Amino acid sequence: MKRGKKYLESIKKINREKLYDLSEAVELVQKTATANFDETVEAHIRLGVDSRHADQQVRGAIVLPHGTGKKVKVLVFAKGDKIAEAQDAGADYVGGEEYIEKIQKENWFDFDVVVATPDMMGLVGRLGRILGPKGLMPNPKSGTVTFDVGKAIKDIKAGKVEYRLDKTNIIHVPIGKVSFGTQKLQENLSTLLEAIIKAKPSASKGQYLKSIVISSTMGPGIKINPAKLMITK
Known part of the structure; x- marks a missing residue:
């Protein structure tokens, strides 16, 4: 080279x-x-x-x-009162089925980290083959599968x-x-x-x-x- x-x-x-x-x-x-x-x-x-x-x-x-000095965009899969919690914490995108389809059909990746509540993982699992190879699949070990979405988002935004x-x-x-x-x-x-x-x-x-x-x-x-x-x- x-x-x-x-x-x-x-x-x-x-x-x-x-x-x-x-x-x-x-x-x-x-x-x-x-x-x-x-x-x-x-x-x-x-x-x-x-x-x-x-x-x-x-x-x-x-x-x-x-x-890290980088502005990180966070996509959150949540429902119910967790949607407002995610929005208040500074999530860039919050939703469910509509973002599943956007990723699958439009090859949309305008985000850096994905967070999901445990009750949304059945839905998010459909994206395993897409998000997995990119290292974007939510995982409990990294704290991105949690009901405490507010803390998860604030930690991610903080570095x-x-x-x-x-x-x-x-x-x-x-x-x-x-x-x-x-x-x-x-x-x-x-x-x-x-x-x-x-x-x-x-x-x-x-x-x-x-x-x-x-x-x-x-x-x-x-x-x-x-x-x-x-x-x-």
């Missing part, structure tokens, strides 16, 4: 073989972000588990202390992110924008890592945090030394 001049200049600022301290890595990710827009910073965390086994799954959600393993045992999560500055990005990343460490499956053996890489949207990856993380386990 051919890289642009800015990327090649950025890569000179880092040692590709070095494992950096968390604070060093966060500073470098800002220095190597050279795009003319506010780049998103993402964390890519490889775990020493096998996602093919049910007892080694790692999945959950956490509210980042400083949010709640879901983390889950992909098929290669890596978790990919946005931790903010370059403009956040070192301290806020560091606090967001520490909060995420602490949650992932607490979610360690009992079936996991050996080294749990295999590798941690952070990068901005257009910047190079910067490796963090898992052994030097000052996070309580």
Whole structure:
């Protein structure tokens, strides 16, 4: 893959073989972000588990202390008094059958997160094949299947992110924008890592945090030394 001049200049600022301290890595990710827009910073965390086994799954959600810097659109499937609760909490779309049809017939995806009350999951289940591959299917483990829709929406709007393993045992999560500055990005990343460490499956053996890489949207990856993380386990 051919890289642009800015990327090649950025890569000179880092040692590709070095494992950096968390604070060093966060500073470098800002220095190597050279795009003319506010780049998103993402964390890519490889775990020493096998996602093919049910007892080694790692999945959950956490509210980042400083949010992600992204305005998140929330679609809520609810009925009765839960409709008003969702609207009052700031949901962008609230309804039922009409949104099922809109997604199925119009391929409509003008939303980032889907929340549903448990009594709506029979209806929402029809969208499993559509929402599932996109990672948008509501799930109790991520707090998106709940009767407490007000809290769920407020948490999402405040910067709640879901983390889950992909098929290669890596978790990919946005931790903010370059403009956040070192301290806020560091606090967001520490909060995420602490949650992932607490979610360690009992079936996991050996080294749990295999590798941690952070990068901005257009910047190079910067490796963090898992052994030097000052996070309580």
